[in-house]
Amino acid sequence: MSDEHVNTRIVLKSRPNGLPAIADFAVETAAIPQPGPGEALVEVMWLSVDGFMIARLRVEENYTAGVAIGDVMQAYGIGRVTASNRIDRAIGDIVFGAFGMQQWALDQGSPVGRVLDPAMGPPQSALGILGISGWSAYFGLLDIGQPKAGETVVVSAGTGAVGALVGQIAKLHGCRTIALVGSEKKVRQAIDLYGYDAAIGRHDSDFDAQLKCAAPQGIDVYFDNVGGGHLEAALNAARPYARFAICGMISMYNAEAPVPGPANMALIIGKNLRLEGFIVSNHWDMMGDFLKELGAWHAQGQLKWRQTVREGIASAPDAFIGLFTGANMGKMLVKLA
Ligand SMILES: NC(=O)c1ccc[n+]([C@@H]2O[C@H](COP(=O)([O-])OP(=O)(O)OC[C@H]3O[C@@H](n4cnc5c(N)ncnc54)[C@H](OP(=O)(O)O)[C@@H]3O)[C@@H](O)[C@H]2O)c1
Numbered sequence: 001m002s003d004e005h006v007n008t009r010i011v012l013k014s015r016p017n018g019l020p021a022i023a024d025f026a027v028e029t030a031a032i033p034q035p036g037p038g039e040a041l042v043e044v045m046w047l048s049v050d051g052f053m054i055a056r057l058r059v060e061e062n063y064t065a066g067v068a069i070g071d072v073m074q075a076y077g078i079g080r081v082t083a084s085n086r087i088d089r090a091i092g093d094i095v096f097g098a099f100g101m102q103q104w105a106l107d108q109g110s111p112v113g114r115v116l117d118p119a120m121g122p123p124q125s126a127l128g129i130l131g132i133s134g135w136s137a138y139f140g141l142l143d144i145g146q147p148k149a150g151e152t153v154v155v156s157a158g159t160g161a162v163g164a165l166v167g168q169i170a171k172l173h174g175c176r177t178i179a180l181v182g183s184e185k186k187v188r189q190a191i192d193l194y195g196y197d198a199a200i201g202r203h204d205s206d207f208d209a210q211l212k213c214a215a216p217q218g219i220d221v222y223f224d225n226v227g228g229g230h231l232e233a234a235l236n237a238a239r240p241y242a243r244f245a246i247c248g249m250i251s252m253y254n255a256e257a258p259v260p261g262p263a264n265m266a267l268i269i270g271k272n273l274r275l276e277g278f279i280v281s282n283h284w285d286m287m288g289d290f291l292k293e294l295g296a297w298h299a300q301g302q303l304k305w306r307q308t309v310r311e312g313i314a315s316a317p318d319a320f321i322g323l324f325t326g327a328n329m330g331k332m333l334v335k336l337a
Helices: 051-058 121-127 132-143 161-172 185-192 207-214 226-236 280-299 311-321
Strands: 006-012 025-031 039-048 077-084 094-097 104-109 152-156 175-181 198-201 219-224 238-246 274-277 307-311 333-336
Touching: 006 311, 025 311, 039 094, 039 121, 077 104, 077 121, 094 104, 094 121, 121 333, 132 161, 132 219, 132 238, 132 280, 152 161, 152 226, 161 175, 161 219, 161 280, 175 185, 175 207, 198 207, 207 226, 219 226, 226 238, 274 333, 307 311, 311 333
Parallel strands: 152 175, 152 219, 175 198, 219 238, 238 274, 307 333
Antiparallel strands: 006 025, 039 077, 039 104, 039 333, 077 094
16 A cells, blocks of 8 residues: 555565566665755656666676665656756656656756656656667667668567567668567567567477578568577578677576577678677767657657556566566556556
């Protein structure tokens, strides 16, 4: 039961060994924080759960600081400013920021935070199509993948928050598109909703044969969200000089050491392949260009976007874990206020 006079939040109770479990998190209450100089108080309305958050639970090397035991679990969110000691935040502003899994947060002016333009659509789109998902799809496909009309683009987790947009942007560029997905329902969604030319279920025993059949001339661009066996299959099916945009490797995030990699990496040499990974949040400076172009496609109704919504702060751990079982159809979000 939520209480509007306290801050209900999700803290890390124990470090997961492999796939996280609900028991690794605890629901706690604390006093609502008071904004000091240069801070604003935000009532969090929406939370995003993202695959990269798994890395913040590990003790080993991280590209940003991890979550300590007892700390609030990290997450991006959208909220409404209810009190402000900042000149760039007014009461009533709807803002994006790294607020964590909690009902109330302080906006302390981190470089990623921004006030949202209400004309850009529902606020939660800033956690999906007009946020990190859309931006990863746009940057990874266009900057790294360099797709050309007539080329074949393969997308793993092809109906996910990032993948569904990659497939549609590639289509807008005149490419033939193929999705790799986790269920028959997602195969249908890939073709009927997102306009893929073909979709292949990752659990099918003839996965590799289906990929060869769907891309008889081979793959020109592979957008990877999954890694492991998907990456190995894509390396086998790649045409000479194909480009691989490595966005995520979700199949490997919870694997126990030693984590097996693709066995055919030597093909990178013989086929003259280019593989490039990226962390989209290293490119905040390009946010303006992204919002302009992808925002225009979105406003013109050229891109389909779906979300799976869990209700209430207590559901956040389950929503997060659901990413690793494919429970989401589109962007996984948690609705709070
Ligand atoms: N580099 C960056 O800056 C950046 C930014 C955002 C996201 N990412 C990464 O991009 C990827 C996609 O993120 P997203 O937010 O769009 O998530 P998402 O695709 O909406 O959700 C995750 C999907 O991954 C698939 N999956 C989960 N476990 C899997 C497994 N063991 N093997 C194969 N597929 C599995 C499931 O789809 P199916 O049911 O279809 O298999 C699941 O629905 C993630 O790896 C994420 O970490 C990277």
